[in-house]
Amino acid sequence: MQDLTLVMAQLDPMVGDIAANTAAAIEAVREARLEHGADVVVFSELFLTGYPPEDLLLREAMESRLQDALEEMARKIDKIAPETLVIIGYPGVRRGQRYNLAGVLLGGEWRGEYAKQALPNYQVFDEDRYFEPGHEPLMIEHKGARLGILICEDLWDGAPVRQAAEAGADILVTLNASPFHLDKPAERERLFAERAREVGRPLVYVNAIGGQDELVFDGGSLVLDAAGEVAVRAPFWQVGLMPVRFTRDEASWEPQGGEREPLLGAEENLYCALVTGLRDYVNKSGFKGVVMGLSGGIDSSLSLAIAVDALGPDRVHAVMMPYHYTAEISQADAAEQAKMLGVGYEVMPIAPMVEAFTATLADSFSGLAADTTEENLQSRVRGVLLMAISNKKGLMVQTTGNKSEMAVGYATLYGDMVGGYNALKDVYKTWVYRLANWRNAQEPAIPERVITRPPSAELAPDQQDSDSLPGYDVLDAILERYIERDMSAEAIIEAGFERDDVYRVVKLVDRSEYKRRQAPVGVRVTLRGFGRDRRYPIVNGWQPGA
Structure with a gap:
């Protein structure tokens, strides 16, 4: 009986x-050979280059750097694992x-190259911009x-x-960079099982892991037998080398049965995606940590928990910035959570600054009634303070708005939208509550x-989100x-929703595109995130009817 040990290298390239x-790949081959006796490493x-390299592919030096990398791999791997196929x-x-x-590398020589045939050009993918399709197996x-070598799509x-x-x-054997979204792991496995059964061959799926701008990769590399049954499944959200033994x-x-990590529940998967996205964005960008406003509300509280789980409490700084409308319980809850999680915490009342701005603007605003301008001024003062701390201490401002609010423009430009990254950008408000309960x-x-x-922006007396928005179950x-x-x-109305609610919401969504274009990047976890997924013109005359 013949056997073959294949190691899936589930790693997080930059x-x-x-x-x-290149250095990480060489080290992974050395470890796979030494610890697992790898005959093949994938x-x-x-x-x-990491995925997706986007317009870095157009840089003149790209090809020469890759050729240097391929030569280095051939030279060094030949010394440490000459009989291992890479x-x-x-x-x-x-x-x-x-x-x-x-x-494909073996014995110090590159033995062949496979060109990806199916180039995705939908959702977050734009491979037609960069690549020509291959045609040969x-x-x-x-x-x-x-x-038989394949690549992702x-x-x-x-x-x-x-x-x-x-x-x-x-x-x-399939090389993949398959981004995560809700329900994606189970969707993948159903499709891969179908493919394995269709051709009656075992299938190896090796996925990337880690965050890259708004994309996040969940790992979960696996091997299925010819009947479509999972023989080996690597952990989700963890880097590592996963071996599988084939026998003939x-x-x-x-494939012989090995470790089969369980599929994760929806809340755990989503929470891990948010932690991974934030962690890699901060670390790969070289920030010392994050600073964020902590209001005592649900969004900032969940964001704080995510930041601590991503970076550790020593790299997270929270600031409570109360005004006249900030409830005492909000201040108490913020202080309690900061102590609970062990983060740096300080209180900066904003009334003196808001009043200074108001006095300066008094002549200009003479004869005009108070409106959301005064509310937004509070938010913008908070943004100024957070950005000052960011500049002085080298901390990235983490914003905290959720997808429901960003969709309808329930956010303040240059105020609570100020920052470098938003872990909740693609998380609906109803999911914010689900995640908070799961984390607790x-x-x-x-x-x-x-x-x-009840949720409130606390920018006006007795204000609640429901004053200006439908209930979040309906809104989401x-x-x-x-x-x-x-x-x-x-069509949404025909599905059973009130006409006034529907038109009010879709008009807000369409009208708020200009705000979203100026929002910080955030991890994409749904089928259609704001960003590379949904490219609507800011100025347009489209009507949202039938």
């Missing part, structure tokens, strides 16, 4: 840092065209096993899978009263249909 990614899609992703210019490639035989498309099987592949009987190669169930991190009291249901499903206003 976009653009080819030298560091990395993720575009590993050497399959790794990178871009490359061949015959004047740029391709998304998977290279690639078979690599090693220790008696014929490995090839699996979803299906045609390259069938092509590889028809070309004689014993095992399908008279007819075929079959693991270990208390948010005062219970923050979760149970309308938003999900309008933003993620592209349903028209009339």
Whole structure:
């Protein structure tokens, strides 16, 4: 009986840092050979550049740096693991065209390259901008096993899978950079099982992990047998090397059962995505930590818990900035949470600054009634204070607005929208509550009263969010249909929602595009996040009816 040990390298490359990614790949091969006796090591899609490199691909030096990296890998891996086959992703210019490639290295020589055939150009993907599609399969035989190489979207498309099987592949090996969104892990496994059954071959899926701007990759690399059953599943949200042993009987190669990490529940998966996205954005950008306004409300409280879990309490600084309308219980709850989580905390009353601005503006505003201008002034003073702390201490401002608020413009430009990153940007308000309850169930991190009291911006006397918005259950249901499903206003009404609520909400969404364009980046966790996912013109005359 023949056997083959394949190691899935589930790692977190840094976009653009080819030298560091190359060093990480070499070290991973050394470790995989030493600790697991790896015959094959497989990395993720575009590993050497990180994914997605976007317009870095257009830099003149890109190709020469990649060639240096490939030469270094061949030289060094030949010394430490000459009998180990390495399959790794990178871009490359061949015959004047740029391709998304998977290279195969053995014994100090690059034995072949596979060019990705199915180039995604939807949602967050824009690969048609950069790459030409490949057309040919690639078979690599090693220790008696014929490995058919695929790259990410090839699996979803299906045609390259069938092509590889028809070309004689014993095992399908796929390099991936598959971004996370809610329900994506289960969706992937259903599709991959279908592909494995369709061609009657075992399938290896190696995914990237970590955050990159608004994208986040969850890992969960896995191996399925020819019947579509999971033989090995790597952990989600953890870097590492995961081995799987294949054995050959008279007819075929079959993966032997190994570690099978469980699929995570929705709340845990989403929370881990937010933690990972924030952690990698802060660390990869070189910030010392984060500073954020802590209001005693649900959004900032959940954001604080996420920041602490991502960075540790020593790298998180919270500031309470009370005004006349800030409730005593808000101040008490903020102080309690800061103490509970052990973060740096200070109180900066803003009344003197707001009053100074008001006095300066008095002549200009003479004869005009008070309105949201005065409310926004409070928020903008808070933004000024947070940015001053950021500049002085090298801390990134973490903003705290949720997707429901960002959708309808319930946020203040240059006020509570000020900052570098927003972990909750793509999280609906109803999910904010679900996540807060889930986090507290693991270990208390948010005062219970923050979760149970009615939400309020506290910019006016006795103000509540429900004064100007439908209830969040209704609001989020309308938003999900309008933003993620592209349903028209009339179609949403036909689904059972009040006409006045629907038109009020969709008009707010359309009118607030200019605000969202000026909002900080945040991790994308739904099917349609604000950013690269949803590209609407700011100025337009579209009417949101049928």
